[in-house]
Amino acid sequence: MDHFDTDILILGAGGAGLRAAIAAAEAAPDQRVALVSKVYPMRSHTVAAEGGSAGVVQAHDTLDDHFNDTVSGGDWLCEQDVVEYFVSHCTREMIQLEHWGCPWSRKPDGHVNVRAFGGMKIERTWFAADRSGFHILHTLFQTSTKYKSIERFDEYFCVDLLVENGRAQGAVLLCLATGEFCAITARAVVLATGGAGRVFRQNTNGGIVTGDGMALAFRHGVPLRDMEFVQYHPTCMPGSGVLFTEGCRGEGAFLLNKDGYRYLQDYGLGPAEPQPRNKYMELGPRDRLSQAFWQEERKGRTVTTPQGEAAVLLDLRHLGRKRIEERLPLICELARHFMGIDPVDTPIPVRPAVHYTMGGILVGIDTASPLPGLYAAGECSSIGIHGANRLGSNSLAELSVFGRVAGEQAAAFAKGAAAAEIPALLDRARAAEARALGLLNGKGGGERHSVLRKEMADSLEKGCGIYRLGDEMQQACDRLADLRHRYDGITIDDKSRAWNTDWISALELGYQLDVAQAMAHSAIARKESRGAHQRLDGYTQRDDANYLRHSLAHYRKGASPEISYSPVTITRSPPGQRAYGALGEQLEHARKEATHG
Amino acid sequence: MSERRPYVRRQSRLWWASRTYRGYTLRELSGVGVAVYGAVLLAGLDSVRRGPDAYAAFVGWLSTPVAIVLHLVLLAAMLLHGLTWFQTLPKTMPRLIVGGQAVPQKTITNAAIGLAMLCSLALVIGALS
Amino acid sequence: MADRDRLTIELWILRYRPAQDEEPHFVSYTVTYTEEMSVLEALQSIKDEQDGSLSFRWSCRMAICGSCGMMIDGTPKLACSTFLRDLAPGPVKIAPLENFPIERDLVVTVADFVKKIESIYPFIMPKETKPVEAGEYLQTPAQMAAYEPFSDCINCMLCYAACPQFGANPDFIGPGAMALLQRYNGDSRDAGSRERLDLIHGEDGVWSCTAVGLCSEACPKLVDPANAVNQNKTNSAFDFFLRGLRKENHS
Structure with missing residues (x-):
C-alpha cells in the first residue's frame, strides 16, 4: 500500500475543506496540507447552493439581529456562544471571499448588494446572482491553487480514519482511478465531508452527499449530535427534488395553492401583503413553510404534477422579466430546460424536499471533536449554530467562518502534536483495506x-x-x-x-x-x-x-x-415563543420593551 | 501494477469532413475562393499593364460561360466568407460594455454587415456615376 | 401516473473496462422512460437495475457541478440536462467525451485539464492590496459585466470535446482554461494580465485555435470560451510586435 505522510489531513474539498486548507496554509506555511476529495473539488456539493451567504453589512442591521434571528430560527436549540462568534465573523469572511475574487452581485455604486432571506429580519444575504455556492466554491478552489503547501488528492475515497492511542492520525484512501489503496498519516485531521441528504428519497442533494465523514467519526466513537433535525426546503422540483432557491422569495415571489391563494397566511405567517415583509409570509423560515405545505396537501389544496406529485406554485410573474433574468438566471434555466416552464409567465410547481442536515459530528466552538486531533467543519459538523432549524444563507457563511477556524486549529494542534505513529497506523490501514x-x-x-x-x-x-x-x-x-x-x-x-x-x-x-x-x-x-x-x-x-x-x-x-x-449553552436569549408574521413582530416588541424597560 | 490503462482514441484524419465541422470547413474553403478572386483581379490589373490588347482579351474572357460560372461560385464564396467573418468578429474583440451592459454579439455582427453593405453601395454608386 | 404511456428507448453505450477490454465497444441497453427523464437518469436506472458495472461520473443533477459531460448522439452534452424525449425514438449513442483518454466506460481523464486550469494563475493578483478590515473592493455592474460570464464556467469540458484542435494537440491550453484566464484578466480588481500573457504564446497557448467556434456552441452555460481564446490571440499578437519594438528601443 502506498503511504504518504503529512501534517494536516483534510477530508473533503468543498467550501469548508477548501477554506480550512487555505487557512492552514496561511497560518502555518511550513506545514504540509493534504486535501482529499472523492470528486474534483469544483464538483463538491457547495456548488449547488444558490441563494447566498449571510453577513451583517447594512447600517440599520446589527449583529444582535442576526444573532436573534438565528437563535429563534433554531427554536433555541443553538449554542449561543457559538452563534455569537459566528455572526461576528460572517462579514469578515464574505469580504475575504470578495478579495479572492468572488463575483458578488453589486449595487450601481460598486458596493456589494444584499437580498432578503427567510427568517432574517434585515436583508443580509450576500449573493452572486443565484449561483452563490458555485461562485464561492470556484473562488476557493482557484485561490487554493496559490498555496504550494497544499497537496490535493482528487478522486480519492476515504474508507476509514486512522486512530491510534486515542488520537486521529490519518486516513485510508481508495484511489478511484486505480482501485488501489493508500494510507495518509497526519498529525491532525479535519473532516469537511458535507451532509447526508441522500439518505432520503426526494432531496436537493448531489449524489455524493452520503454522510461519509459523519459515519467515519461516528464509528470511531464521536457522537453525532441533533441528527433528528433534517431540513426540508419548501421549494423544490417535484420528482427530482432539484432546488429552487429561497432567493426567489427573497426577490418577492409568492407561494400559491391550487386556488391561487397565498395559503401561508393561514399558518401564522400573515398578513399577506403585496410586498412580503421580512419574516412574514414567503419570507418565513423553511420548517414552517414545509409544514404549511404538508397541511395544504392534507386539505386537498395542492396541484398534482404530471409525475403524480403534489405541489404548490412558486409565482415570480409579478417581478417582471428583467429582474427574474438578472437575479435568478439559474432558476430560469432549470424551469425552462428541466420543466418546460417559463417563470416569466407561468408559476413553477414546487414541493418540499430534504435539503440539509442540521446535526452532525459533535464539535466545540474551536471545531475540535471529542477525539483528539479530529476537527470538523461545515455541514458534516454540528457546531451548534443551526439548532432545530437552519436559516437559509447561514450555511455558506458557516463553511467560511468555521472552515477557517478548523484550518487554523488543526494547524496549531499539528504543531504541538507528536509525530504520527506510522507502523501501528499502517497495520490499521491494511486491516481497513482488507475490510473494503x-x-x-x-x-x-x-x-x-x-x-x-x-x-x-x-x-x-x-x-x-x-x-x-x-x-x-x-x-x-x-x-x-x-x-x-x-x-x-x-x-x-x-x-x-x-x-x-x-x-x-x-x-x-x-x-x-x-x-x-x-x-x-x-x-x-x-x-x-x-x-x-x-x-x-x-x-x-x-x-x-x-x-x-x-x-x-x-x-x-x-x-x-x-x-x-x-x-444547550444559553448566554443571553432565554427560550421564548417562536413566531413569525404579525405575532412574531408583536413578541419581538414585547421582548425589546422588557429588556429596555 | 494497477489495472488503470487509459485508452486514447485517435482523432480521425478526416475530422474536418464530418457533419459536425461542415460549417467550419466550408468557411475555411471559402477563403480559397477569396484568394482565387484576388488572383483574377491581379490578372486583370496585369492585363492593363500589358496593354489594350491584353486588357481586351481579359474582358473578353470575363464574358465566357466558364468565367461567369466561376464568378458566381466566387461570389457565393465571398458572401459566405464575409458573413462568417463578421460572425467571428465579435469573438475576437473584448466584450463591448455600453451603459453597464454587454452589447449582444449579434448586434455587433449586424452593425458590421450593415457598414460593409453601405461601403459597397457607396463604391457601386461611385463607379456608376 | 399509472395511465401515462410507458415508452422504451434503446441506448448504445460505449464501454471500456481496462481489466478485460482491449478497446472500447458499444453495448446496447433498453430502458423504460417517461417524458421528464434525463439521459443521466437512464444511466442510473441501467446501473441500479441492469448492470452495476457501468461507470460514469455524476453528482448535482442540475447542470452546475460539471461532472456528467458525455457525447450524446455525437454532441458533447451534460447527461443531467439532456432529455430522452428529445432523442426519441433512438437508438441513442452515448460515448465518453471526445478528445480525452478513456479511464473506463464513460469516465475520461480529467487531470490534464485541471492542470491547465491551475497553470494560468487562476486567482486575483490584486492591483492594490488592502486588508480585509478595510472592506470590499468596489466594482460597478459595468465592470462586472466585463468578466462575469467567463466566471460562469462549470469546468464540464464539453468545449474541449467540441474542439478539433484540442483533439489534434492535447497540449493546447484550450477553451475552458482560456475562459478562466480571461475571467481574471477582465476583472477590475486584478493586475495579473502581464504574467498570464506569458503563458499563452505559441501552439500550446492560443495559437492552436483556428476559430472553429464550436466550443461556444457546446457550452451549456453561455460562457463563450471562443471569445476568450480569440481576444487573447489579439493580445498575444500585439505583445509579440510590441516586444519587437521594445527590443529595438533597447538596442
Missing part, C-alpha cells in the same frame, strides 16, 4: 445495494418526514436495522478495481445506513416538537423542561445507536 476488499469480493446473497438504498430512502421519508409519528419512526428504525443486517450480505456485480463505482456506492451505502440510524433513533427519542422535528402523536408542543437539550447518538457496533443528551 472483503465487501468487493464477498460472494453475498445476490442482493444489490441499489435495492437497499431505495428501501432506506423510502423508510426515512415515511418515518422521518416533515411530520412524524412514533409508530412510523419505530418502523423506520426496525427497517434500518434489517437493512443494516442485509447489507452484510450484498453482492457487488463488478469485481474489477479501476473506477469501480459499484463498489464505491456500496461503501457509501454503509455510511448512509449508519447516519440514517442515528437520525431515526434520535428522532424517536425526542418526545416533543421543535423546529424541523414535528410530531403528531401527542408530542405536538415544544417541551423545554425535558428537551431543551441536544441529542447525542453513540455508535454501537452491530446494534442500534444509543441516545443521550447534553445541555
Whole structure:
C-alpha cells in the first residue's frame, strides 16, 4: 500500500475543506496540507447552493439581529456562544471571499448588494446572482491553487480514519482511478465531508452527499449530535427534488395553492401583503413553510404534477422579466430546460424536499471533536449554530467562518502534536483495506445495494418526514436495522478495481445506513416538537423542561445507536415563543420593551 | 501494477469532413475562393499593364460561360466568407460594455454587415456615376 | 401516473473496462422512460437495475457541478440536462467525451485539464492590496459585466470535446482554461494580465485555435470560451510586435 505522510489531513474539498486548507496554509506555511476529495473539488456539493451567504453589512442591521434571528430560527436549540462568534465573523469572511475574487452581485455604486432571506429580519444575504455556492466554491478552489503547501488528492475515497492511542492520525484512501489503496498519516485531521441528504428519497442533494465523514467519526466513537433535525426546503422540483432557491422569495415571489391563494397566511405567517415583509409570509423560515405545505396537501389544496406529485406554485410573474433574468438566471434555466416552464409567465410547481442536515459530528466552538486531533467543519459538523432549524444563507457563511477556524486549529494542534505513529497506523490501514476488499469480493446473497438504498430512502421519508409519528419512526428504525443486517450480505456485480463505482456506492451505502440510524433513533427519542422535528402523536408542543437539550447518538457496533443528551449553552436569549408574521413582530416588541424597560 | 490503462482514441484524419465541422470547413474553403478572386483581379490589373490588347482579351474572357460560372461560385464564396467573418468578429474583440451592459454579439455582427453593405453601395454608386 | 404511456428507448453505450477490454465497444441497453427523464437518469436506472458495472461520473443533477459531460448522439452534452424525449425514438449513442483518454466506460481523464486550469494563475493578483478590515473592493455592474460570464464556467469540458484542435494537440491550453484566464484578466480588481500573457504564446497557448467556434456552441452555460481564446490571440499578437519594438528601443 502506498503511504504518504503529512501534517494536516483534510477530508473533503468543498467550501469548508477548501477554506480550512487555505487557512492552514496561511497560518502555518511550513506545514504540509493534504486535501482529499472523492470528486474534483469544483464538483463538491457547495456548488449547488444558490441563494447566498449571510453577513451583517447594512447600517440599520446589527449583529444582535442576526444573532436573534438565528437563535429563534433554531427554536433555541443553538449554542449561543457559538452563534455569537459566528455572526461576528460572517462579514469578515464574505469580504475575504470578495478579495479572492468572488463575483458578488453589486449595487450601481460598486458596493456589494444584499437580498432578503427567510427568517432574517434585515436583508443580509450576500449573493452572486443565484449561483452563490458555485461562485464561492470556484473562488476557493482557484485561490487554493496559490498555496504550494497544499497537496490535493482528487478522486480519492476515504474508507476509514486512522486512530491510534486515542488520537486521529490519518486516513485510508481508495484511489478511484486505480482501485488501489493508500494510507495518509497526519498529525491532525479535519473532516469537511458535507451532509447526508441522500439518505432520503426526494432531496436537493448531489449524489455524493452520503454522510461519509459523519459515519467515519461516528464509528470511531464521536457522537453525532441533533441528527433528528433534517431540513426540508419548501421549494423544490417535484420528482427530482432539484432546488429552487429561497432567493426567489427573497426577490418577492409568492407561494400559491391550487386556488391561487397565498395559503401561508393561514399558518401564522400573515398578513399577506403585496410586498412580503421580512419574516412574514414567503419570507418565513423553511420548517414552517414545509409544514404549511404538508397541511395544504392534507386539505386537498395542492396541484398534482404530471409525475403524480403534489405541489404548490412558486409565482415570480409579478417581478417582471428583467429582474427574474438578472437575479435568478439559474432558476430560469432549470424551469425552462428541466420543466418546460417559463417563470416569466407561468408559476413553477414546487414541493418540499430534504435539503440539509442540521446535526452532525459533535464539535466545540474551536471545531475540535471529542477525539483528539479530529476537527470538523461545515455541514458534516454540528457546531451548534443551526439548532432545530437552519436559516437559509447561514450555511455558506458557516463553511467560511468555521472552515477557517478548523484550518487554523488543526494547524496549531499539528504543531504541538507528536509525530504520527506510522507502523501501528499502517497495520490499521491494511486491516481497513482488507475490510473494503472483503465487501468487493464477498460472494453475498445476490442482493444489490441499489435495492437497499431505495428501501432506506423510502423508510426515512415515511418515518422521518416533515411530520412524524412514533409508530412510523419505530418502523423506520426496525427497517434500518434489517437493512443494516442485509447489507452484510450484498453482492457487488463488478469485481474489477479501476473506477469501480459499484463498489464505491456500496461503501457509501454503509455510511448512509449508519447516519440514517442515528437520525431515526434520535428522532424517536425526542418526545416533543421543535423546529424541523414535528410530531403528531401527542408530542405536538415544544417541551423545554425535558428537551431543551441536544441529542447525542453513540455508535454501537452491530446494534442500534444509543441516545443521550447534553445541555444547550444559553448566554443571553432565554427560550421564548417562536413566531413569525404579525405575532412574531408583536413578541419581538414585547421582548425589546422588557429588556429596555 | 494497477489495472488503470487509459485508452486514447485517435482523432480521425478526416475530422474536418464530418457533419459536425461542415460549417467550419466550408468557411475555411471559402477563403480559397477569396484568394482565387484576388488572383483574377491581379490578372486583370496585369492585363492593363500589358496593354489594350491584353486588357481586351481579359474582358473578353470575363464574358465566357466558364468565367461567369466561376464568378458566381466566387461570389457565393465571398458572401459566405464575409458573413462568417463578421460572425467571428465579435469573438475576437473584448466584450463591448455600453451603459453597464454587454452589447449582444449579434448586434455587433449586424452593425458590421450593415457598414460593409453601405461601403459597397457607396463604391457601386461611385463607379456608376 | 399509472395511465401515462410507458415508452422504451434503446441506448448504445460505449464501454471500456481496462481489466478485460482491449478497446472500447458499444453495448446496447433498453430502458423504460417517461417524458421528464434525463439521459443521466437512464444511466442510473441501467446501473441500479441492469448492470452495476457501468461507470460514469455524476453528482448535482442540475447542470452546475460539471461532472456528467458525455457525447450524446455525437454532441458533447451534460447527461443531467439532456432529455430522452428529445432523442426519441433512438437508438441513442452515448460515448465518453471526445478528445480525452478513456479511464473506463464513460469516465475520461480529467487531470490534464485541471492542470491547465491551475497553470494560468487562476486567482486575483490584486492591483492594490488592502486588508480585509478595510472592506470590499468596489466594482460597478459595468465592470462586472466585463468578466462575469467567463466566471460562469462549470469546468464540464464539453468545449474541449467540441474542439478539433484540442483533439489534434492535447497540449493546447484550450477553451475552458482560456475562459478562466480571461475571467481574471477582465476583472477590475486584478493586475495579473502581464504574467498570464506569458503563458499563452505559441501552439500550446492560443495559437492552436483556428476559430472553429464550436466550443461556444457546446457550452451549456453561455460562457463563450471562443471569445476568450480569440481576444487573447489579439493580445498575444500585439505583445509579440510590441516586444519587437521594445527590443529595438533597447538596442
